[in-house]
Amino acid sequence: MSPASGLPSTLTVTVSPLTGRSYRAACDIPKGTCVLDVSTPYADMLYKNFRKEVCAECWRYELGRTDFLTCRDFVEAGLWFCDGRCRDIWLEREGIETVALLRTLETARIRSGKGKAKQENFTTPEKITEDALARAWEEVASQEKQAKTLARWKMIKLDDFEADLARYVLVALVHLYRELKSNATRSDKDTTSEPADISHSSGTLNFGGATWRDFAALQSGELPQTSMFPGLLENWIRVYQVLKSRFSYKGPRSSLNTHSSPTDQAAIVDLSDVITPQNVRTALGADLSNSFGIWQVPVAAESEGLGFGTYPIPSIFNHHCSPNVLKERMGRRLRFVTTEKARTGDELCISYGHVDGMSLEERRRYLQDGWFFLCQCSRCINEVNLQTSGDSVDVAGQQHTE
Ligand SMILES: C[S@@+](CC[C@H](N)C(=O)[O-])C[C@H]1O[C@@H](n2cnc3c(N)ncnc32)[C@H](O)[C@@H]1O
Known part of the structure; x- marks a missing residue:
């Protein structure tokens, strides 16, 4: 099923028996194009451990500092805000009853x-x-x-x-x-x-x-x-x-x-x-x-996971071990930007984790343990085929003939 609303004309959804739904380019898309821009998740949650250190609206986090969270009207509800502006944006969307x-x-x-x-x-x-x-x-x-x-x-x-x-x-x-x-x-x-x-x-x-x-x-x-x-x-x-x-x-x-x-x-x-x-x-x-993890930005290997949010429309992006789309988070907003030119019909994929420096076996284990699927991206399939043919591949995906 494709999303009911909010899909830009540059994207189309296709379904495959192996990987389910995925996005494809509906036209040629230049490198550096924002193909999807989503302002807020359908549902989200900040972990209790971080709630007093992260704004409930803009998810600002300052490495454990709390002095910027000046609006404390709703702390009994587990909500800390930078200020009245963040509180009002949150209330406008979620409603006072929440x-x-x-x-x-x-x-x-x-x-x-x-x-x-x-x-x-x-x-x-x-x-x-x-x-x-x-x-x-x-x-x-x-x-x-x-x-x-x-x-x-x-x-x-x-x-x-x-x-x-x-x-x-x-x-x-x-x-x-x-x-x-x-x-x-x-x-x-x-x-x-x-x-x-x-x-x-x-x-x-x-x-x-x-x-x-x-x-x-x-x-x-x-x-x-x-x-x-x-x-x-x-x-x-x-x-x-x-x-x-x-x-x-x-x-x-x-x-x-x-x-x-x-x-x-x-x-x-x-x-x-x-x-x-x-x-x-x-x-x-x-x-x-x-769901997408709400990671401390800029994202690095040691970034804290502050919570998670589920964005149904971006969730249709499948994973690729050499992705052509990069996710950027700005507050609650997620933007998805092409990292290379895509031709009409190309699958548009993000990476679900930091798999860059991993071997085929490590990547597949990581995705199986964390995401419960056997990766079928073209990089993995190529490497499996090369292994069967006796050639080898290094972690950057370069082929070496024996
Ligand atoms: C966030 S969803 C992506 C959208 C999904 N294909 C759908 O139909 O809703 C993640 C799921 O998609 C499938 N998937 C995503 N990337 C994949 C890949 N590289 N290889 C195999 N399955 C993949 C897996 O079933 C995974 O659990």
Whole structure:
């Protein structure tokens, strides 16, 4: 599926059985051309360790200095800003209700030094398969039909890893919620009564030209990730249980969350329709296989990873070990610039990591371990063919005949 919106006329999407969707040049493109420019991710998250040192809007980071983060209006929600301008840009896009939602979510985080809270019983399947994952999530969905389940889930506390993932999922689901509300408002505009929660929804719908449809069309990393790290399934289910129990509301508003202030309760929207096992799996599955790390800039080998963001439209770039497109980050903005001339029909690829100085085996291991795929780029295929023919290749891709 190609992206619903935001694709420049210089790019076209093709699909191959081996590598899925990828971008190709729709015309001849000179070297140094910006082929894609995306202002913000669909969902993003700064790791808790860096939150007090990085602006939540422009992602400015000054090697651990914090004095430039002068706007601290929403620190309970885990949001530090350079100043009121960064705060207002963030609020304009995300909406004031998201501050209340994030603040409530932070109350579900195990406070440092408080150890591990009592968790739900969970047995990880012996072997992770599509069926085993489906059964585990069906079990969760059936549990929530029991009256006391949500009250019990409300007591669950998340460790930092899980709470950070929950923030990322929550941001994505609020975007979906707002898209649905906006569509409903548009189709209901002849009627006088608005949907109950629309008054709580603020902000502009602009998530880097992408919609939930684009986000949900991303390749899911759920099976490869949970197969490699089976404990992830329990982490993901706990994320779901916390989101469902705290932000789903079918009764009186005061029963929504006993931990948040009355102001927060008033501002919190009812996310029950969007917090579903399928949507949470979609958001988490899109993470590792598609997200871009938010690296300290300028990027160097020792750059800190501050968090990650998922940009559905750029996520269609496939990897190449000698790429012809370079990614540049400026704040939340990602720009993709050609590093050589591309002819009509050429595949346009970025590099997913620093593979330059690696041998074929090292590159393939790196991509398999970190990204769960066997690299099929033309450089790797050429080197495999050369190895079969007995010739050798050095790490710069130069061929040496024996
Ligand atoms: C960020 S997505 C890129 C878009 C993806 N092809 C799609 O259809 O959505 C990353 C996934 O694309 C595929 N991919 C990207 N580059 C590849 C390559 N060089 N060789 C094989 N598969 C690749 C892998 O399945 C990988 O998990």
